[in-house]
């Protein structure tokens with residue numbers, strides 16, 4: 581006897597349920613070199629370029645042109661526990677300050 585598949589009855593007028601694949605956001609704790617000098621928004625503490633701080637790295641999306649993941653790095657201020665975050669910008673090969681701190685202008 582041939583194996584009989586249990587026929588899935590296709591009812592007309594029933595739309596297939598859209599399956600939206602929700603990627604589980606991976607989060608890592610990383611130690612990262614700060615790419616620019618910034619000043620904490622809470623206590624004005626200055627973090628210089630090149631300082632190494634532990635932060636939380638998470639994937640927030642994908643760059644459409646370069647097909648590279650965009651990451652957000654969230655750091656906690658060592659003084660006042662204020663959080664500030666930077667995101668990677670694959671188009672400019674750089675990082676962009678997102679929130680929680682202000683940039684310290686470069687001195688030439």
Ligand SMILES: [Zn+2]
Pocket residue numbers: 620621622623624625657658659660661662
């Ligand atoms: Zn602070």
